[in-house]
Amino acid sequence: MQHEEAREIIKEILNDIKFEGHFDKCFDNLKESQQKELIKWVKECKDHKISLIQSKKDRNLIGFVKKFGSNLRTILTKEKEGYFLVLFLDKHKYYEFEMLKLGF
């Protein structure tokens, strides 16, 4: 699957979501099984089936995190009582900077 198609599917699940990090490049580098796993995980986040973490900087911000292999990481952020905000996908180094920035 190419990232364009994945973006469409994810937008259908989460509505108005932003994509950040090197989403396109990293998504294309995932194995097909990992791409499916990512989309399934997004659905499960929406259905409250995935454990969440809360930001220490902004108490209205919650997040879901997932690892793919040893290098790729994803963060899905959501307003506590509102909408999903951003799906971030990138290498672990940039994930760590992002996590610090978000207060997770």
Added chain:
Amino acid sequence: MENLITLDMVNKNESSLERIFTSLQLNILKKRLQKKELDANERTYYYKYIKPKLKAMFSFFNISEINIMGREYMIDDRIAKAVEILNKIKKKHKNKRIMISGSFLFNKNYNDIDVFIFTKYEKEDYKKGKMHVNFLPENVIDSLFFSSLSEVSISNFYYIHKNEFNVELNNVLQNYELLINSILNKENYQKELRDFLLNTEYISTGVILNTKQLYNLRRKINRTRIISNTLINALILGYNKNKLNSLKKYIAGYRELLKQYKSSNLNEYIQTYEKVIEIAA
């Protein structure tokens, strides 16, 4: 530079070394390697005659400015190998501060050879065979992570070891929460566990664990209860009651979230933070 030599090496090669050093010089070198105090005369001999000779000997092998920390933890034949790698990388990354650390130096089995390059500019990490080259910003040198990393390391630079750090409560909590989350999600949590053990030991005792100590400790800890209990003890020893009272707002927030999400990690956080408040009261 003399940290590339051991007393054992000198004893084994004494007859060859006598062609370069006088017996007085060899005795002073041995004394130095045993970390015994040198008197004023011996110090003069050491710096004026012995060290320059060592420097000249090493120059044949293109070894210069090598800083070895925690030699006692290292496997002997890995030192020479690490110096060789360092010298190769130095050619590719000229004028950069480079450090080799991690299990390659002290453990028979290892996955990667961790090489750290400290640079002003952001660069992509890369892997070449077993070698994992990580580019880190130069300000990392002032971090608790660096102090731990450098305790057992071989590098091409000298630094002033920072020993005092301000570890914010929120950072410790974030670290703990991510660790528990990774364990419950059955993901690889070794990095989170390493940071957690480093932080909790430092805030509770002021001790900076080195990479070998962290490696050994990580292998023993695999249950969330042990981790949560470690956090409870560390927070009580590391922060005052007023500071710990801020945990109440997190407990309230997690209780609220539990109404919507059946997140088992939230229950673990609540139980742990309640225990901290109970003991600190």
